[in-house]
Amino acid sequence: MDRDVILVMEHISKSFPGVKALDDVRLTVRRGTVHALMGENGAGKSTLMKVLVGMYTPDSGSILFQGQPVTIDKPETALNLGISMIHQELSPVPYMTVAENIFLGREPVGKFGLIDKRKMIADTRALLERLDINLDPSALMRDLSVANTQMVEIAKAISYDATLIIMDEPTSAITEREVAHLFQLIRGLKERGVAIIYITHKMDEVFEIADEITVLRDGRHVATVPASQVDRNSLIAMMVGRELTNIFPKEEAPIGEVVLSVRNLCRNGVVKDVSFDVRRGEILGIAGLMGSGRTEVIETIFGIKKADSGEIRIKGQKVQINSPADAIAHGMALLTEDRKRTGIMGVLPVRDNMMIASLETYSLAGFLNKRLINETCEREKRRLDIKTPSMEQLIKFLSGGNQQKVLVSRWLLTAPDILILDEPTRGIDVGAKSEIHRLMCKLAQEGKAIVMISSELPEILGMSDRVLVMHEGRVGGEFVRAEATQENIMRAATGQWQPSQDTAASAA
Amino acid sequence: MRATTSAEIRAKGLNRERWNAFLRKYAIVLIFLGMVVLLSILSDAFLAPRNLVNVVRQISVMGLLAIGVTMVIITTGIDLSLGSVLALAAVVAASLAQRSDWREVKYPGLDVPLIVPIVAALAIGLLCGTINGSLVAKFKIPPFIATLGMMTVARGFALIYSDRPISGLKDSYNFIGQGELLQIFPVAGQRPLGIPIPVLILAAAAIAAHVMLTSTRFGRYIYAIGGNEQAARISGVNIDRVKISVYALSGLLAGLAGLVLSSRIGSGQPGLAVGYELDAIAAAVIGGTSLSGGIGTIWGTIVGALIIGVLNNGLDLLNVSAYWQTIVKGSIIVIAVIIDTRKNR
Numbered sequence: 001m002d003r004d005v006i007l008v009m010e011h012i013s014k015s016f017p018g019v020k021a022l023d024d025v026r027l028t029v030r031r032g033t034v035h036a037l038m039g040e041n042g043a044g045k046s047t048l049m050k051v052l053v054g055m056y057t058p059d060s061g062s063i064l065f066q067g068q069p070v071t072i073d074k075p076e077t078a079l080n081l082g083i084s085m086i087h088q089e090l091s092p093v094p095y096m097t098v099a100e101n102i103f104l105g106r107e108p109v110g111k112f113g114l115i116d117k118r119k120m121i122a123d124t125r126a127l128l129e130r131l132d133i134n135l136d137p138s139a140l141m142r143d144l145s146v147a148n149t150q151m152v153e154i155a156k157a158i159s160y161d162a163t164l165i166i167m168d169e170p171t172s173a174i175t176e177r178e179v180a181h182l183f184q185l186i187r188g189l190k191e192r193g194v195a196i197i198y199i200t201h202k203m204d205e206v207f208e209i210a211d212e213i214t215v216l217r218d219g220r221h222v223a224t225v226p227a228s229q230v231d232r233n234s235l236i237a238m239m240v241g242r243e244l245t246n247i248f249p250k251e252e253a254p255i256g257e258v259v260l261s262v263r264n265l266c267r268n269g270v271v272k273d274v275s276f277d278v279r280r281g282e283i284l285g286i287a288g289l290m291g292s293g294r295t296e297v298i299e300t301i302f303g304i305k306k307a308d309s310g311e312i313r314i315k316g317q318k319v320q321i322n323s324p325a326d327a328i329a330h331g332m333a334l335l336t337e338d339r340k341r342t343g344i345m346g347v348l349p350v351r352d353n354m355m356i357a358s359l360e361t362y363s364l365a366g367f368l369n370k371r372l373i374n375e376t377c378e379r380e381k382r383r384l385d386i387k388t389p390s391m392e393q394l395i396k397f398l399s400g401g402n403q404q405k406v407l408v409s410r411w412l413l414t415a416p417d418i419l420i421l422d423e424p425t426r427g428i429d430v431g432a433k434s435e436i437h438r439l440m441c442k443l444a445q446e447g448k449a450i451v452m453i454s455s456e457l458p459e460i461l462g463m464s465d466r467v468l469v470m471h472e473g474r475v476g477g478e479f480v481r482a483e484a485t486q487e488n489i490m491r492a493a494t495g496q497w498q499p500s501q502d503t504a505a506s507a508a
Numbered sequence: 509m510r511a512t513t514s515a516e517i518r519a520k521g522l523n524r525e526r527w528n529a530f531l532r533k534y535a536i537v538l539i540f541l542g543m544v545v546l547l548s549i550l551s552d553a554f555l556a557p558r559n560l561v562n563v564v565r566q567i568s569v570m571g572l573l574a575i576g577v578t579m580v581i582i583t584t585g586i587d588l589s590l591g592s593v594l595a596l597a598a599v600v601a602a603s604l605a606q607r608s609d610w611r612e613v614k615y616p617g618l619d620v621p622l623i624v625p626i627v628a629a630l631a632i633g634l635l636c637g638t639i640n641g642s643l644v645a646k647f648k649i650p651p652f653i654a655t656l657g658m659m660t661v662a663r664g665f666a667l668i669y670s671d672r673p674i675s676g677l678k679d680s681y682n683f684i685g686q687g688e689l690l691q692i693f694p695v696a697g698q699r700p701l702g703i704p705i706p707v708l709i710l711a712a713a714a715i716a717a718h719v720m721l722t723s724t725r726f727g728r729y730i731y732a733i734g735g736n737e738q739a740a741r742i743s744g745v746n747i748d749r750v751k752i753s754v755y756a757l758s759g760l761l762a763g764l765a766g767l768v769l770s771s772r773i774g775s776g777q778p779g780l781a782v783g784y785e786l787d788a789i790a791a792a793v794i795g796g797t798s799l800s801g802g803i804g805t806i807w808g809t810i811v812g813a814l815i816i817g818v819l820n821n822g823l824d825l826l827n828v829s830a831y832w833q834t835i836v837k838g839s840i841i842v843i844a845v846i847i848d849t850r851k852n853r
Contacts, residue, residue: 352732
């Protein structure tokens with residue numbers, strides 16, 4: 001441990017409205033090592049890295065880089081210091097070439113201030129050859145596969161001659177062979193003294209490539225350990241090991257017959273052979289890491305995206321669902337994950353937002369029954385305690401929690417049998433959160449089947465009768481309430497859980 | 509004491525808020541009234557009943573187009589084909605309404621009842637609009653491009669159908685554009701003034717569209733699509749069907765406008781109404797319709813059309829050259845959009 005420390009981040013805190021994303025976090029990275037940064041969704045990994053590369057300004061804390069205290073207020077500063085980052089979300093300029101993308105913003109300039117294209121292409125070719133990446137510098141980015149796009153991003157990050165490279169889930173889109181290639185590159189970088197901060201959810205990768213591991217949880221630093229001194233289980237325990245701070249109002253509801261039955265559902269590589277049942281009165285939690293295919297399964301069932309194969313039965317009847325309208329007609333309702341993008345109609349009044357899915361019930365021969373609509377809105381407003389000055393208020397002016405309540409009521413007005421809730425409490429305050437939880441229990445008691453996707457393990461554990469865990473588009477595990485522990489779910493979510501290993505699996 | 513003061517401050521704040529809300533909603537009406545007052549001071553002729561009737565008559569054709577395009581814009585679309593569709597409908601309708609004794613008859617010996625040219629004009633509009641809507645909804649072509657194509661194609665068909673004006677139309681046909689009903693408004697020294705039929709047609713179309721947008725399921729779906737198409741789809745709205753219907757309605761209104769315009773001028777011409785769609789779009793935008801969708805009212809659009817009409821008329825009365833008129837009109841449109849984007853920020 002004599003090697004120089006290249007980066008010390010200390011006492012870093014960062015708050016967003018309503019959330020403390022980072023709370024007194026520290027991170028020390030050594031030259032020529034790979035430092036893995038681990039934690040659940042929302043643990044603060046990405047926020048910490050965005051602070052480091054100047055995309056966020058921390059509320060407090062200090063950064064020491066190569067022994068010097070530094071203030072990184074914009075991405076450019078980080079690049080000039082020699083810190084570059086490969087983002088999880090790729091952002092290539094599709095109609096530019098590989099070379100133009102790599103040299104974007106720092107194009108070599110020749111005579112008359114014009115871009116020296118020849119030099120740019122030659123430099124790119126040299127870079128790609130050095131990294132053993134077999135790509136044409138003049139190819140357009142849009143013609144590359146996702147994996148090759150990723151390799152270009154990696155090459156770009158390396159081309160800054162950075163002494164510290166941050167890789168945020170760099171293997172989420174590439175094949176095993178390319179992962180091996182990437183690891184070879186990383187080893188080469190290490191030898192040259194470059195430090196790498198490596199964010200991943202994949203256990204295998206961590207133990208293959210990392211020297212040290214820092215675990216974050218709920219925005220706090222949990223532990224920093226040498227990779228050789230931990231095993232998978234203790235690492236998982238560190239990532240999830242917290243008490244349930246939220247109290248969930250889970251109430252038992254009589255569980256009846258199967259209402260929704262999904263068999264062997266497949267869609268274009270993102271949903272792979274998914275099967276499950278949901279019963280009347282039951283809350284089925286769907287857990288899984290980001291990108292594990294949770295939302296994709298739901299989109300396919302609800303007819304937003306088309307399934308390649310598989311079967312859906314509702315109350316025993318095989319159904320064909322080609323559009324959300326079909327799904328609604330079969331008694332399904334879907335509260336989507338992204339309230340702003342697929343939920344609210346911002347410039348429209350609360351009333352329209354509430355009624356849009358059930359206007360057929362509230363109109364006669366195409367004409368709206370305005371009196372009935374107004375009565376219904378007022379009733380819903382009281383029932384869900386929606387805080388809005390009037391039904392005329394544009395929904396964009398409501399708080400997140402109240403917007404969510406309007407959307408919940410939009411779906412309840414369709415009188416669904418099956419209620420699918422994708423991240424029902426994301427980004428809303430604690431009060432509204434527990435109101436929505438209570439409502440879920442009440443709906444289950446009324447005999448509705450509820451499917452709840454959530455990234456928050458406590459919510460999954462607190463609310464679900466049964467938990468389905470997704471991993472890379474497949475069902476990674478399924479647990480009844482008694483067996484659904486944080487460790488089991490985390491293991492299944494990282495592909496570490498096998499039914500044969502464990503005592504009991506409930507595949508009922 | 510302190511409690512009273514803070515309550516007062518709050519009340520004052522509330523009043524200001526209400527006043528701002530009122531201004532935001534009715535700013536365009538106030539601007540219109542301001543223009544009317546200003547023009548009646550600047551020009552003696554402006555307030556004459558016959559002039560006012562003229563203003564309204566002149567906006568009736570553009571107003572019909574503006575109603576259609578308002579609905580299209582609310583869905584975040586646009587319709588550039590309206591002027592061309594109007595011309596195509598006008599030449600076809602005119603050719604079916606010619607007097608048999610006219611020197612140059614498109615269909616010699618043809619003598620059909622008045623309903624035939626009317627239905628033909630509406631059907632052509634409906635057809636063109638349905639094609640627009642299908643291109644947008646089914647083939648996912650951007651509305652700008654789809655209707656730009658239709659603009660060129662429909663104009664071409666109009667020219668192929670007749671490369672010169674079709675005149676000598678029957679009186680019964682011309683009555684649609686030239687007639688007046690309810691001649692009950694006395695004017696000193698002249699025959700009593702009535703309401704021009706084109707104005708009645710515009711009023712009927714505006715009322716029907718207003719009721720449709722505010723009080724029918726279909727109308728709310730139009731706003732929903734503009735508000736958030738993805739959310740509307742997930743809520744079970746049949747996006748394709750609504751979009752096709754909206755463009756079809758817009759086309760239908762263009763057909764109706766073709767009928768009105770050709771009967772008003774007593775001839776169907778392939779070169780009619782070039783650029784009218786831009787005035788219609790301007791009227792909608794001045795009236796508060798948001799190009800980002802989800803926002804817009806028919807009454808706002810009608811006020812927008814009135815503003816353009818009054819502006820044209822007033823600048824004429826004040827002997828402002830036609831060239832300057834276009835500059836003034838263009839500036840006002842841009843200013844209206846600036847106000848609109850600030851309002852929605």
